[in-house]
Amino acid sequence: MEAATFAGILGAVFGSFLNVVAYRLPRHESLITPASHCPKCGTPVKPYDNIPILSWLLLRGRCRSCSQPISARYPLVEALTGALCLGAVLVHHSAVGIALSVILILLVVPAALIDLEHRIIPNRITGLGAVLALLIGLALDPSGEPERLIAGAAAGGFLLLAALAYPGGMGMGDVKLAAVMGLFLGAAVAPAIMVALLTGVVLGAVVIARKGAREGRKTAIPFGPFLAFGALSAVFVGPQIIDVYVNHFLH
Numbered sequence: 001m002e003a004a005t006f007a008g009i010l011g012a013v014f015g016s017f018l019n020v021v022a023y024r025l026p027r028h029e030s031l032i033t034p035a036s037h038c039p040k041c042g043t044p045v046k047p048y049d050n051i052p053i054l055s056w057l058l059l060r061g062r063c064r065s066c067s068q069p070i071s072a073r074y075p076l077v078e079a080l081t082g083a084l085c086l087g088a089v090l091v092h093h094s095a096v097g098i099a100l101s102v103i104l105i106l107l108v109v110p111a112a113l114i115d116l117e118h119r120i121i122p123n124r125i126t127g128l129g130a131v132l133a134l135l136i137g138l139a140l141d142p143s144g145e146p147e148r149l150i151a152g153a154a155a156g157g158f159l160l161l162a163a164l165a166y167p168g169g170m171g172m173g174d175v176k177l178a179a180v181m182g183l184f185l186g187a188a189v190a191p192a193i194m195v196a197l198l199t200g201v202v203l204g205a206v207v208i209a210r211k212g213a214r215e216g217r218k219t220a221i222p223f224g225p226f227l228a229f230g231a232l233s234a235v236f237v238g239p240q241i242i243d244v245y246v247n248h249f250l251h
Helices: 002-027 054-058 073-091 095-118 123-140 142-165 172-211 213-218 224-249
Strands: none
Touching: 002 073, 002 095, 054 073, 073 095, 073 224, 095 123, 095 172, 095 224, 123 142, 123 172, 142 172, 172 224
16 A cells, blocks of 8 residues: 555656646647746746645645636646556556556556647657557566557557548547557557547537537547547456456357
């Protein structure tokens, strides 16, 4: 439990950095300099005002210098990332399982945020993810690496076919993210993709029901957040989904 608590705290700290990544990376700004500052008045954020979740609550969601509101997205991302990292340590019991799960969480959170706002998934996220997945897999579980490589190729190939068949509905960023998910999840990428597709279809149906068929089909919905949700689902219940499918549909 101590390890899980530490992972939760560290995850919240990383969540604070992921907010910076989600804001600066698509704007081609440095992730290091300048230091965190108020986007309204430009005043640098003091270390004691940069404590994940707690500082936002103590400041009542406002800048100490100019009193302008600070988006609730910041503490929510910090809390979500911390909770996900804590949960990953509780669910997985091997070093490779924990490492791959936590790093995948730290990759898909900013990928989803950026795709929601900018309709892109930066290559710097998927490229870094691919490198980290390979390094962790080879260092901690080399015997499982062939399966993860096959899963990455299969997931990326599947979405590539979808992108080629329907260019307006799927981008190459989605293809790359799916391939990276396979490198982290192995066989569990299958239920991850399934969950992503199902949730995407459900939300699409809701949009069409509310806006009508003509307007609904014109509404652009980024697929990255669905892939991120599928990845997170696989991190926590991927093997169980596979077992249910095998036991109920293949027997």
